[in-house]
Amino acid sequence: MELEIRDLVKRFGGIQALNRVSLHLSGDELVGLIGPNGSGKTTLVNTIGGIYRPEEGKIMFNSKDIAHLKANEVVRHGIGRTFQVTRAFRRMTVMENLLVPALALHPEKGRRAWEERAREVLDFLTMDHLRNDYARSLSGGQQKLLELGQLLMTDPDLLLLDEPFAGVHPKLMDTIFEYITTLHAQGKAFLIISHDMTSIFTLSKRLVVLNYGNIIADGDPEVVKHDERVIEAYLGEED
């Protein structure tokens, strides 16, 4: 897996949400993306994921330019993403939620085969007993797990997780943490946005910090933690 972002620019009217952002991820890296509210983290993930079209810059994924692809085309290249506020298909069953991405990307395998795969994913997430329930009836944490399950169905190389721990019960937070660790150990690359400092500092070997659409720090979490610009822009808020 190789993601190369070069001079990415995204504007909303007069607001420059991303200001020539460049970032490189390779192999099975697990990178944390942090920054104050409005710094451009979700915009970056939305632009990589094809929800937004960038005004300038390139997004190369495995040597292919995906900057101007639609969201449904980006996911075909092996990039899966979750949303800050969970966006499971609420009035569809858990099983249907898993079948949608699978059948959208690989209809040729057939529904029965995908249902078997979905049962395996649900077993992994210890949610098999909920397969006939509607997503709406799940807790916030379970919906986060369901989104993770949707990604596992399509087996992406890179997972973009937007606030996977936000609004989740502490027990489920530990569970999600474990799943991410397990999947990472199995070779999956991650770019994780989180405001949960404990989790993100524990999980990541590399932290990228965004502020006003600019990358102000990129490196070892322990080094980033003591970076003056980061303290001023983000951690300094606590003082």
Place this chain on the structure above:
Amino acid sequence: MTVNIPSTTEPRPRSGKSAKRRFWFRTDLVVALVALVITLLVPLFVQTYWLHVLIVAYFYAILASSWSLLAGYGGQFSFGHMAFMAIGGYTSGLLGRFVNLPPLPGILLGTLAAGLAGWAIGALCLRFKASYLALFTIAFSEILRTLIRGETQITRGDHGLHVAPLFGEGVISRIPYYYTMLAVLVACLLFMYWLANSRVGMFLRAVREDEEAAAARGVNIVHYKVLAFVITSMIAGLAGGFFAHYITILTPNIMIIPQMGLVIAMAIIGGVESLISAAFGGMIIQIGLEVLREFGAWRMVIFGGLLVITLRFARNGLLAPLFQRLFGLGPRAELREEATTDGA
């Protein structure tokens, strides 16, 4: 690279829910068979006038159920359904008038014309938010109606276009028309039921729930929205073709906005997220309008009130919960509650 997800080795327990679903599936079949036998025997017991009412009711059932596929499953709110119906009817009628094309090929071409118009409109405005489709289809319907009214040399405008009867001038009995419209209704319902339960139906519901999330999961949202629009336009065109060759005269009034409102009311009062409920909504309201004919315009007030009550207190219709309770048909109870709270 594949994720090494642990797999269960024990046989999976069969849940009560799936067992229950199979039981209800059998009940579905029994109910459908009984309903079919009753509808097949109806011509033996009812007068010609009521046979006519039932033929028109089946026509509206096709329109209401196909609109529910578009709106209830696909989340696309269109006011153009009656316009596509009219395209089907007028295409067949005009081909009969100018090139002496027999009714059946005319209906086929009318269906294709409705689909082509549906594709053009879908490709134009289904990339935008749902409200654009509603506004665009209102404008499209009114433009088409004005065009048909104005081009009297071709369409005969308000004087009405005479259309050849489906079974020829010699056949006066309504019975062949009754069975034909019933067959078209059953065929359309079976096709839509199959579609709604296929992966296409699943994608449509995903798009209805959240377009961006559906796209992020790999669903080509514009493609499936246009596909649903074309299919439902063709079904409306097909119904329009058969209806035109039954009533044998077409006027632009058939596509006025209140007529479209009636179809929407039928689908909503029946249950917009259930094809069979929407179809029954169409039938019951059409029959109800005839039963209450002596009330004149007040019957519209009665059905308007019923629509308001349905929207306020039973967002997934009056019939869908009833069918669910009695026969296990349509969306589950928790979905109805969600429809009420979500406003979906």
